[in-house]
Amino acid sequence: MVNNQQDSSLAQWPEAAQTLMALMHAQGEVARLSEREQLLSTLLVSVNAVLWAFNWETRQVLYVSPAYERIFGRSADLLLADYNQWRDSIYPDDLEYAERSLADVLVKGAVEDREYRIITADGQLRWLSDKCFINRQAEPGQPVIIVGIAEDITDKKQLESELQRLATTDALTSSSNRRHFFEGAEHEFEQARQQGTPLSFLMLDIDDFKAINDTYGHQEGDNVLQRIADCGRAALRRGDLFGRIGGEEFAAVFPGCTPDMALQVAERVQREIQGLTFNHEGQTFGITVSQGLTSLTAEDESVESLFARADAAMYEAKRQGKNRIITA
Missing domain, CATH: 3.30.70.270 (Reverse transcriptase/Diguanylate cyclase domain)
Structure with missing residues (x-):
């Protein structure tokens, strides 16, 4: 009788071991995912450019990286709630171009030469190089998502202006x-x-x-x-x-x-x-x-x-x- 019980317990060991191994693997995956998330978060904080994602149909900003608050001096939470926070920060003389060039991505798939000025929350005038791309692999019926990266090029523009002044x-x-x-x-x-x-x-x-x-x-x-x-x-x-x-x-x-x-x-x-x-x-x-x-x-x-x-x-x-x- 005892021998039969031992045999039964031994027979269950492979299944238990597999379950344990699966749990350990899952925990490892969770740990690795957590590490990746921390790494990604650290990278996004350190990158001095605004990464963004925008739903073209609903006019909603789906994501904006931490650099937005550093460059624009405005709240990311307010932007996620209202796209006009970004639109209203664009220098008035450049607004028509910024909106037209954003719409061009629907036809071209990518627009990499967008440069326009913004007015920060404290009144500074800054230049952006704002590249944008569309996800052409989206399934039919899926929302049109535009992603982009906006880099502050104010120093570059000031240098170009000074070089132009010196040359002319x-x-x-x-x-x-x-x-x-x-x-x-x-x-x-x-x-x-x-x-x-x-x-x-x-x-x-x-x-x-x-x-x-x-x-x-x-x-x-x-x-x-x-x-x-x-x-x-x-x-x-x-x-x-x-x-x-x-x-x-x-x-x-x-x-x-x-x-x-x-x-x-x-x-x-x-x-x-x-x-x-x-x-x-x-x-x-x-x-x-x-x-x-x-x-x-x-x-x-x-x-x-x-x-x-x-x-x-x-x-x-x-x-x-x-x-x-x-x-x-």
Whole structure:
């Protein structure tokens, strides 16, 4: 009898062992899943980009990573409750583009070149690079889910802007440099030719600038150049181009400006500059400029011909006694 009971118990051992092994395996899986969840949570917290998932049909944000609160300065819980929290944070000028480019993902499957600005909760303006993708493997009838990653690229944009400024701006006077000025002048010339609108070109040179440097020093000469640039920008109209194209030479282009109007602008520049006074170690002095002005004709084939005529007229103003405007 005893032997039979022992045999019965031994017969149950494999099944019990299997159950125990299954329980141990399950516990191991739970532990591994917990470790994975902790790892994933740690990674999501450390990533400085916003991972998000969006239900296109219900307009509901399904998930947003912790970086949202760091970058936007807004509550993730409020966003999950109302998608407009994200929409309303977009800079107004960029809202139409941001919404249109998001809709493009339905056609393209992915949109990776979205860049727009947001206003954070504390009023900062920040740039985002917001890539988004659609799940094309979803079963028919399943909701359309868009996922994306939004990265703060404000520092990159500021660097790009600074590099652009350095590449296009004269460091001393903050005016357009020669290359940038003539690029703009060429564009305005082509526009005027295509549209049949007037265009004028002005050259300006400081009279006796070498004597200013020799008498008062190069630092005072730099001050003169800066004040001239300030006068030029203040006297010109919105949309006019202005730049320093040589040592003491400046140039301007007046789009849509008839010869008579252009002359009035040049005269205004002349008066502003004549009114400048400078003081160096108790000595007060003023400056004058010579200007050459010309306007677009049917014979002009490039902006260089306008430049050449204005330049020649400016040197004619020098020959005639300086401090005057000659038109050509």
